[in-house]
Amino acid sequence: MQIATILSYLESIAPLAYQENYDNAGLLTGSGDWECSGVLTTLDATEAVVQEAISRGANLIVAHHPIIFSGLKKINGRNYIEKTVIAAIKHDIAIYAIHTNLDNVMAEGVNGRMAAQLGLVNSRPLLPKESTLQKLFCFVPTTHLEPVRNAIFAAGAGHIGGYTECSFSSEGMGTFKGGPDSQPFVGQPGIRHEEAETRVEAILPAHLSRRVVTAMIAAHPYEEVAYDLVNLANNHALDYGTAGHAQTEATLTSAGVRFTGPPGAPTASGGARRARSNRRPARRWPWRPGRCPRCGRSPGSAGRCCGGVLRARCRPRWKRSAMPDSSTALAAPARSRR
16 A cells, blocks of 8 residues: 555545644655555654654654654754654655644544543534635536536535535526637537526535536536636634533543532632643743743843744743742753644
């Protein structure tokens, strides 16, 4: 089996078009034309993971986080990212990242799986993604309606929630006059022709528009096909998170969630009491004097920290924090990548 076959299946669940604009999901190293000798799945593709893949005889690593987020101008092994890329290329290891495109899938994605594990009911998108749907309108001779409609369905159009092959048709009369060099399917060049036609409309994911239009034109009998492709503001089954209701407190407890008080009990700050996981205790990041307590970086003369302009939630803490003695200061942690 080729690596491309495996990647095609993954992208049928989480298309690359669903990733955020800052992300870098997809095939990062290697080729889809390689024969797959084994697959290793991981949260992060590090040099140690590449070495494990080599020892296990696997030449495909499927990671959640991309090892490469931004462009690499030099690859000389000066950091763990470049060392990982060098090791993967040297040993013909393909690294594939399936990140925010998997996060944004409602049912089969990360958020949907977590909601199912917690036993949430009435799940809904927390922040639905917009501008991911289009509608196709095409005009077909009534005698050729079914072949064209079947073609656009097979290409991925007509999906609404749990329903497939959804479309609407209305009949009318179309007119056209072919030019001197035209070869019309019906009628004669230079003479206006009237033909009974059916307007077909169907919804489709925006990233499939080229494939659907190509299939529609291939099945259409006309030499020149009239169609409209319109962007929709409808919300798709994509989300930045999932919200839902727990059936009972015991359901969440069995999933590893510990309550610090009765559900919905008010806290000292007036907000609702939150549930915390009992699998990972909360802790504070150590920080160095003269640096932002959130990210451990020095704002400097430009007032920058956290990888960008000094944030409002960092500035008050950094200015008002009591600076500990430098001899007892802890080193700032490495920033995690998402």
